[in-house]
Amino acid sequence: MFIVALTGGIGSGKTTIADRLAELGAGVVDTDQLSRELTADGGPMLPAIREAFGGTVFQPDGRLDRSALRRLVFDDPQSRARLESILHPPIRQRMLERIDRLDTPYAVIVVPLLFETGQQSLADRVLVVDVPESVQIERVRKRNGLTVPEIERIVASQTPREERLARADDIIDNSGPPENLESQIQRIHRRYLDLCQASPHETNTSR
Structure with missing residues (x-):
């Protein structure tokens, strides 16, 4: 199967792009x-997380405290x-x-930490959703209620924007209003x- 790896920084709009490609048949x-x-709740990785980090990252009812x-x-x-060593192998599997x-014409794997985990090797094309850092920060602040310093730490932990763009095969610019996206998505889908x-080639997920 033809595989596209979709990535981008936090707040870039990866889910929006992926959802629209799914509507188009991906x-x-x-x-x-x-x-x-x-x-x-009851997920298979909770025991390993508790063993690694203790009860401070869990709520009293046993649910994971994602904010903590x-x-x-x-x-x-x-x-x-x-945490990445705990979660990344089962996520990949x-x-x-x-x-x-x-059973679709092509697959889109949405991987925020694509380059950090080396999973671009799984894909035939890398699609980067790009926005300026200032736009990332404002969107995440409104969406998640995080402080600017918290968002900046997350941004700093991810592959720099310039490197993502340099390693992309295809780029969608999501810095403008939503109506600017549709023509870009339609064009990339047709491509x-x-x-x-x-x-055409056989599915190869052992790459």
């Missing part, structure tokens, strides 16, 4: 959603690396399983349909 696998599945965990890992690079089950028809 098969979408979102690694953030897989992470939430693995860490939901986020503060911890973005204040401490070692804690972030420990579940992602590959979902790709194998798709991917053309590419997967021109280069």
Whole structure:
């Protein structure tokens, strides 16, 4: 199957783009959603998280305190690396399983930490959703209620914007109003349909 890796910084609009490509017929696998599945109430990764970080990142009823965990890992690079070592392998495995089950012209894997985890090797094309850092900060502040310093720490932990753009095969500019997106999405969708028809190949998720 032809695989597109969709990435971008926090607040860039990855979900919006992925949802629209899904409406147009692409098969979408979102690694953030897989992470939430693995860490939901009773999720299989909760025991490992509790063992690594203790009860301070859990609520009294046993549910994961995502805000406390986020503060911890973005204040401490070692804690972030420990959490990633717990979550990234099962997320990758579940992602590959979902790709194998798709029956769509092409697959879109939404991976915020694409370059940080080296998973661009799974994809035929890398699609970057791009916005200026100032736009990221304002959108995340309104959406999540985080403080500007909290958002800046998250942005600083991700691949720099310039590097993402340099490593992209395709770019969608999401810095403007929503109505500017549709023509870009339609164009990129048609391009991917053309590419997967021109280069048919067997699904290969062992790359």
